[in-house]
Amino acid sequence: MFIVLLVLLLQFFGYVNGEDELHNLKECDIYHGKWVYDDSYPLYNSSQCFHLNMHFDCQQNGRPDQQYLKYRWKPFACDLPRFSGKDLLERMRNKRITFIGDSISLNQWQSFICMLHSHHPHAAFTRDNDHGFTQFTFLNHNVSVGFSWNALLVEKESTSYGMVLNLGSISDFDANMWRHSDVLIFNSWLWWLHSGSDRPWDFIVDGDDLHKDMDRLVAYEKALSTWSHWVQNNIDFDKTLVFFRGDSPRHPNASEWGNNDGKQCSEEREPIEVREVNEYRELKKPAGEGIVERIVRKMRKPVRLLDITRLSELRKDGHPGAYASSHHQGMDCSHWCVPGVPDTWNHLFYAELLRAYV
Numbered sequence: 001m002f003i004v005l006l007v008l009l010l011q012f013f014g015y016v017n018g019e020d021e022l023h024n025l026k027e028c029d030i031y032h033g034k035w036v037y038d039d040s041y042p043l044y045n046s047s048q049c050f051h052l053n054m055h056f057d058c059q060q061n062g063r064p065d066q067q068y069l070k071y072r073w074k075p076f077a078c079d080l081p082r083f084s085g086k087d088l089l090e091r092m093r094n095k096r097i098t099f100i101g102d103s104i105s106l107n108q109w110q111s112f113i114c115m116l117h118s119h120h121p122h123a124a125f126t127r128d129n130d131h132g133f134t135q136f137t138f139l140n141h142n143v144s145v146g147f148s149w150n151a152l153l154v155e156k157e158s159t160s161y162g163m164v165l166n167l168g169s170i171s172d173f174d175a176n177m178w179r180h181s182d183v184l185i186f187n188s189w190l191w192w193l194h195s196g197s198d199r200p201w202d203f204i205v206d207g208d209d210l211h212k213d214m215d216r217l218v219a220y221e222k223a224l225s226t227w228s229h230w231v232q233n234n235i236d237f238d239k240t241l242v243f244f245r246g247d248s249p250r251h252p253n254a255s256e257w258g259n260n261d262g263k264q265c266s267e268e269r270e271p272i273e274v275r276e277v278n279e280y281r282e283l284k285k286p287a288g289e290g291i292v293e294r295i296v297r298k299m300r301k302p303v304r305l306l307d308i309t310r311l312s313e314l315r316k317d318g319h320p321g322a323y324a325s326s327h328h329q330g331m332d333c334s335h336w337c338v339p340g341v342p343d344t345w346n347h348l349f350y351a352e353l354l355r356a357y358v
């Protein structure tokens with residue numbers, strides 16, 4: 001009897017605390033804060049995460065240091081609720097979450113699956129593949145978490161004279177998938193910068209004009225504008241939550257943070273330290289981020305910006321560097337180790353879902 005009472009009391013106070021916490025969370029700028037060392041991190045071990053792409057599994061690929069695994073994001077104005085895969089699956093019962101973008105979105109999606117899976121290592125799931133769309137479904141909760149490879153968001157068509165990118169149109173396949181999700185989380189950025197043989201198009205259609213190439217930031221803004229109009233006119237905002245993840249920064253040049261040029265991001269062991277709040281606010285952003293902010297701000301419907309850009313700018317230590325494969329070929333200062341920085345993006349995503357569903 002006494003124990004039952006105690007449990008009820010604890011639950012009651014837990015509930016009250018939970019409400020307070022959520023209230024604080026609603027008011028809080030969760031993207032403004034600092035990285036703190038936390039010995040209880042990381043949230044999981046990559047060896048529990050059997051589907052993880054080797055490219056992101058830095059520990060498995062021989063990265064010798066582990067300090068980069070130990071940082072937690074602490075907003076100045078509140079505490080993030082502890083990540084709970086159990087709670088997330090409960091809340092998302094019968095729902096579909098879809099990540100849409102390039103390999104950085106793949107990076108985040110894989111981290112998200114690891115975070116859920118490590119809480120339910122024996123949970124039954126299925127995995128489906130279709131047209132570059134991969135989806136995990138956690139069967140007990142009927143929660144699907146998909147990744148759709150889509151580096152540019154607008155329509156790309158293979159024709160007899162080459163690959164044609166149409167800045168003004170969204171493909172039917174994508175439109176159909178986007179309409180049927182409950183939570184969408186978009187990004188597109190790095191592929192707009194590729195040139196030479198990596199350039200992902202032969203021609204660009206811009207209204208009535210056909211170009212071989214054009215100013216990339218102008219093209220990016222036009223594509224995002226097409227995306228934003230499509231989303232406003234076709235997504236049912238009563239049913240679907242829409243996010244745009246901020247652009248992910250790269251760290252290819254060590255002299256930008258005062259280390260020797262030529263080292264890129266290799267041998268970085270700790271985040272960039274920010275002593276002054278203003279210094280943090282002035283951190284340089286990828287050129288696309290200003291465009292993202294402008295487009296999202298202009299939208300009539302509430303698209304949430306998962307504003308991970310500046311907090312990730314500090315994490316020069318979070319990239320695979322030479323440990324993107326066990327052969328240590330090349331240097332990857334664009335993707336992120338998993339576990340690692342994308343876990344924090346997903347923790348913030350979780351906080352955003354809590355804010356949205358209460």
Ligand SMILES: *[C@@H]1O[C@H](CO)[C@@H](O)[C@H](O)[C@H]1NC(C)=O
Nearest residue numbers: 042045046047048059066069
């Ligand atoms: C992850 O688990 C493996 C196997 O159990 C262990 O050898 C390794 O030290 C663990 N890694 C971390 C970072 O704890």
Ligand SMILES: *[C@@H]1O[C@H](CO)[C@@H](O)[C@H](O)[C@H]1NC(C)=O
Nearest residue numbers: 093094095096141142143144
């Ligand atoms: C599972 O969720 C989907 C939506 O994501 C829904 O269409 C379907 O009916 C659900 N299945 C069951 C058995 O509830």
Ligand SMILES: *[C@@H]1O[C@H](CO)[C@@H](O)[C@H](O)[C@H]1NC(C)=O
Nearest residue numbers: 252253254255256257261262
């Ligand atoms: C790295 O940055 C420094 C200073 O910002 C610049 O002078 C240098 O040219 C850059 N190196 C490369 C390879 O871009």
